[in-house]
Amino acid sequence: MLVFGRNVAKEMLKNPKNIKSIILQDSFDDKNIISLIEKDNLNYKYMSKREIDHLIDGVHQGIILDIMDYKYYNLNDIINSNDSFIVIIDHIEDPHNLGAIIRTCEAAGVDSIIIPKDRQVGITGTVMKTSVGTVNDMKIVRVSNLANTIDKLKKNNFWIVGTALENSVDYRDIDYSGKIGLVVGNEGSGMSRIVKEKCDFIAKIPMYGKTNSLNASVALGIMVYEVVRNRK
Numbered sequence: 001m002l003v004f005g006r007n008v009a010k011e012m013l014k015n016p017k018n019i020k021s022i023i024l025q026d027s028f029d030d031k032n033i034i035s036l037i038e039k040d041n042l043n044y045k046y047m048s049k050r051e052i053d054h055l056i057d058g059v060h061q062g063i064i065l066d067i068m069d070y071k072y073y074n075l076n077d078i079i080n081s082n083d084s085f086i087v088i089i090d091h092i093e094d095p096h097n098l099g100a101i102i103r104t105c106e107a108a109g110v111d112s113i114i115i116p117k118d119r120q121v122g123i124t125g126t127v128m129k130t131s132v133g134t135v136n137d138m139k140i141v142r143v144s145n146l147a148n149t150i151d152k153l154k155k156n157n158f159w160i161v162g163t164a165l166e167n168s169v170d171y172r173d174i175d176y177s178g179k180i181g182l183v184v185g186n187e188g189s190g191m192s193r194i195v196k197e198k199c200d201f202i203a204k205i206p207m208y209g210k211t212n213s214l215n216a217s218v219a220l221g222i223m224v225y226e227v228v229r230n231r232k
Helices: 006-014 031-039 049-055 075-079 095-108 125-130 146-155 193-198 216-231
Strands: 002-004 019-025 044-047 063-067 085-089 112-116 139-143 158-163 179-184 201-204
Touching (some): 006 031, 006 063, 075 112
Parallel strands (some): 085 179, 158 201
Antiparallel strands (some): 002 063, 019 063
């Protein structure tokens, strides 16, 4: 998997075991990054900007890392652990949204993230870049069926909280002190019907302007930090 950009490179170079090789633009002059590369004896080569532009569709800032594909965790890894705060993603399709969600979850101390295999972006180079490398610090589980997964979590004493405007309560009025599975829905359609039916609580974030919805990653950020605040 190719990831690119100086910020994500700096994060990856802190723990370089997953880096297979590095491509630098021939004018690359970030002495800090070059020093990290040479310190760990990593394999790298120089290429022209034109050559690099053909490899990456994005702002690469003169550096590309070829890294090992992300190795997903197993659901039992988190059910049998002490994880008590899980984010469940119901078919997010935009890699930038997923990357932003992962970055927020890592910053807030979320224990793990669950994503479905179908109709859902996985861990790509764009997700890695948007998350600024924090993907490597999160336990991410990929499952075949979200509804069945939620049933397993509920059997293990998790309360499932989703978000929607209809038939919902103010997100600040929910008790988050127990084991929580927080669901974020699709960018356009929100939670699927079957996932919504599995939720113990449906929360809403009040809207005071003309806009009646928030970007998925923004809404998730508000909810995540309310859970964190409530559990202190």
